[in-house]
Amino acid sequence: MPYRVLLTEELAPEGLEILIREPELNVERRPLHKPEELAREIADYDALIVRSGTRVTAEVIASAQRLKVIGRAGIGVDNIDVAAATRRGIVVMNTPGGNNVTTAEHTISLLLACARMIPQANASLRAGKWEREKFTGSEVCGKTLGIIGLGNIGRIVAERAIGLKMKVLGYDPFVKLDVAPLEVKLAASLDEVLAHSDFITVHVPLTDDTRNLIDARAIAKMKPGVRVINCARGGIVDEAALAAAIREGRVTGAALDVFTAEPPPADHPLIGLPEVVATPHLGAATGEAQTNVAIAIAEQVASFLIRGAITAAVNMPALTPEQRELLGPFLTLGEKLGSLVAQLRLADQPPTGGAPVAVEIDYRGDVAEYGTKTVTAAILRGLLVPILGGDLNYVSAPLIARERGIELRETISTEPGDFRNRIGVKVKFARAGYEHEVAGAVFGRRILRLVKLDDFYLEAVPEGYILMLHNQDVPGVVGKVGTLLAQHQVNIAGLELGREKIGGKAVSLFHVDQPVPREVLRELQEDREKIISAALIRL
Numbered sequence: 001m002p003y004r005v006l007l008t009e010e011l012a013p014e015g016l017e018i019l020i021r022e023p024e025l026n027v028e029r030r031p032l033h034k035p036e037e038l039a040r041e042i043a044d045y046d047a048l049i050v051r052s053g054t055r056v057t058a059e060v061i062a063s064a065q066r067l068k069v070i071g072r073a074g075i076g077v078d079n080i081d082v083a084a085a086t087r088r089g090i091v092v093m094n095t096p097g098g099n100n101v102t103t104a105e106h107t108i109s110l111l112l113a114c115a116r117m118i119p120q121a122n123a124s125l126r127a128g129k130w131e132r133e134k135f136t137g138s139e140v141c142g143k144t145l146g147i148i149g150l151g152n153i154g155r156i157v158a159e160r161a162i163g164l165k166m167k168v169l170g171y172d173p174f175v176k177l178d179v180a181p182l183e184v185k186l187a188a189s190l191d192e193v194l195a196h197s198d199f200i201t202v203h204v205p206l207t208d209d210t211r212n213l214i215d216a217r218a219i220a221k222m223k224p225g226v227r228v229i230n231c232a233r234g235g236i237v238d239e240a241a242l243a244a245a246i247r248e249g250r251v252t253g254a255a256l257d258v259f260t261a262e263p264p265p266a267d268h269p270l271i272g273l274p275e276v277v278a279t280p281h282l283g284a285a286t287g288e289a290q291t292n293v294a295i296a297i298a299e300q301v302a303s304f305l306i307r308g309a310i311t312a313a314v315n316m317p318a319l320t321p322e323q324r325e326l327l328g329p330f331l332t333l334g335e336k337l338g339s340l341v342a343q344l345r346l347a348d349q350p351p352t353g354g355a356p357v358a359v360e361i362d363y364r365g366d367v368a369e370y371g372t373k374t375v376t377a378a379i380l381r382g383l384l385v386p387i388l389g390g391d392l393n394y395v396s397a398p399l400i401a402r403e404r405g406i407e408l409r410e411t412i413s414t415e416p417g418d419f420r421n422r423i424g425v426k427v428k429f430a431r432a433g434y435e436h437e438v439a440g441a442v443f444g445r446r447i448l449r450l451v452k453l454d455d456f457y458l459e460a461v462p463e464g465y466i467l468m469l470h471n472q473d474v475p476g477v478v479g480k481v482g483t484l485l486a487q488h489q490v491n492i493a494g495l496e497l498g499r500e501k502i503g504g505k506a507v508s509l510f511h512v513d514q515p516v517p518r519e520v521l522r523e524l525q526e527d528r529e530k531i532i533s534a535a536l537i538r539l
Contacts, residue, residue: 002026003046003305004066008033008054011073012287015294022302039063047301049073050080052281058084069304071297074099074284077314078206078233078389086315093300093313096396097152098293099284104156106283107201107231108164110255113277114227115140115199117253120274138198138227138252141165146197148190148213149232150175151388151400154203158184169193173430174355174387174404194221199229205389206233209346216241219251227253231283234258243269246276257283317374317394327374330367330423333440333448334375336462336539337425338382340450344436345429346386347468347535354430356383358407365421367442368414376410379425419443419451456507458498462539467510469524470532473499477530481510484524488517505532 005019007029019027028045032038035057042048042064049071050056056070061084069091070080077094085092113119116137124131145161147154150172158168162183171187187193190213193200200222204210214228215238228251230237239260245251255277256270262281270276284290296312303309310316317331345356361379363372374394381397392400401408416422419441426437439452440462450460460466467485471477478495485492494511516536524534 004028004044005047005049005301005305006030006032006042006045007049008038009051009073011049011298012290012294014291015073015296015298018295018298019302022306024306025302035060042067047071047305049297049301052076052079054079056080056085061085061088061090064088064090069093069301071301073290073293073297076233082315091304091310091313092315093297093304093311094393095293095296095300096312096393098296099286099289100152101156102286102289103231103283104153104160105286106257106279107153107157107203107229108160110229110231110257110277110279111145111161111199111201111227112140114229114253114255119277140199143167143198144169144196146171146187146193146200147184147203148172148193148200149203150184151203153232157201157203166199169197190218191221194218195223197226198223199227201229202232202236204232204236206235207386207389209387210236212236212238212241214238214242216244219245222251224250225252227251227255229255231257234260234262239268239270243273246270246273251275253277257281312393312395314393317377323370323374326370327367329442329446329448330370330375330421331378333442333462334378334423334425335382336448337423337438337440337450338379338384339386339539340382340438340453340462340537341425341427341436342383342386343535343537344438344454345427347533347537354434355404356387356406356427357430358409358428359383359401360409360411360424360426360428362411362422362424362426362439364413364415364417364419364423366414367421367423368412372410372412375423376408379423380406380408383427422451424452453498453507455500456498458496458507458509460496460509461494461511463511464493464539465512465515466537466539467512467516467534468537469508469510469534471506471508472530472532473501473503473506474530477506477508480527480530481508481524484520485510485512485516488520490514490516490520 003025005025005027019025032041033054035055039060042060046066047069051073058081067090070085072094075094075096080092082092117135121135144167147158147170150170161168168184169187170184171190171193213236219241242254253275257279258281264271271278300311361376377394377398380401381392384392384397421442422439424439428435437454441449441451448462450462491513492510493513496509499506521534524531
């Protein structure tokens with residue numbers, strides 16, 4: 001019986017042909033973009049291929065009885081609930097790199113259109129007017145372009161801008177000076193970019209750290225007359241704050257390809273402003289890019305269904321079924337350990353450690369015999385995703401780590417230590433002496449435990465939402481937390497404790513069934529007598 005493949009959006013003919021010519025695949029095209037529609041129809045399909053216009057929610061995945069793989073024709077997977085898919089054993093694939101050049105070129109196009117008011121002048125001329133004096137623009141030659149985020153797309157934008165004789169000032173806390181693009185001056189802080197740039201463009205993923213990165217406070221630090229460009233993700237720029245700054249005359253213009261809500265509502269505060277150039281998420285919309293990602297995702301999905309090969313998966317490595325059976329628990333543990341370290345850094349108040357510069361991994365036991373390369377990739381992906389976003393996969397994570405100058409060291413021994421199968425991860429950050437160390441163990445075949453968190457030894461289940469406290473080892477901490485969580489209807493599912501000595505410092509991990517409200521975290525952080533820090537971790 002052929003595998004049923006559902007396409008909810010248009011795929012370039014070259015990719016569609018790859019799928020259709022496979023006799024083992026039955027390809028159907030249906031525009032099921034809304035989650036409720038897709039959930040009603042997904043039950044009998046083996047594969048789903050989407051672009052950015054389809055939301056694959058946890059409810060959709062729960063309704064997918066036969067689904068084995070979700071293919072995203074593009075790099076971003078923020079429209080897919082990857083965690084829900086992983087829990088069901090569904091492979092999520094993307095096509096990294098397929099539209100980097102296209103998105104960078106669109107950024108430059110919007111920058112020039114904004115500087116010279118080309119769309120506005122074109123609309124005026126088409127309306128029968130000749131308003132040359134109204135559309136006096138600005139040269140970009142000699143101006144400073146501030147680039148926030150120097151990943152693949154940010155670097156291509158920098159290269160193109162240098163070709164236009166612009167000065168480029170880049171800020172990326174996870175790029176070291178010796179791996180920055182040539183002719184790009186690295187700023188020491190975001191504030192430096194804001195204060196000195198004539199144009200500012202963002203090229204970062206949408207994470208908790210970058211949501212509303214360009215808000216009213218950031219705009220207040222910008223040069224008067226600045227222009228702002230966003231071709232990355234909606235939500236990085238506070239759209240209401242940007243609109244207010246344009247109306248006040250502090251920001252001369254803006255160019256946006258992405259919005260917090262897409263499509264934006266008719267009364268969106270930016271759309272009606274004459275100083276704004278806007279396009280409907282066209283960053284990847286070129287024939288070349290669409291052909292590249294269509295061919296890539298078609299080949300990946302077909303190869304997985306027919307031969308079981310995994311390529312460019314964001315939640316599973318490229319392994320044979322036999323390898324996945326052996327390494328599966330270690331991959332899961334490794335990714336969780338990497339993610340925990342990243343979240344520990346983000347949880348520090350303030351998070352002053354800077355970029356990761358070195359990763360030391362210690363393998364003990366059976367995992368050393370199975371091979372550690374893929375587990376190391378899992379650890380790096382876990383470390384980088386909370387910092388750089390969820391688009392990284394098991395192939396791209398090690399590459400990104402190398403590009404960003406992260407030094408990798410491994411110690412491997414088949415001899416068991418304190419535990420038969422143990423993985424230790426120590427990450428050093430840019431600030432001298434700043435590091436975090438965690439360790440986990442695999443018991444039997446599937447039981448995972450966190451056994452070390454910095455200086456504390458414990459035995460914790462690395463799963464779900466965890467309220468993590470660093471606290472004084474004094475009576476009343478557990479009672480205070482339990483009472484506070486109960487007042488906010490948050491249920492405690494489990495608790496693990498570790499301490500350095502009686503009456504010293506301790507760590508407390510409260511497993512909870514849902515996210516802890518911010519006001520609870522604030523109240524705990526204000527109790528300076530008993531609690532050193534409080535943060536919500538998700539594994």
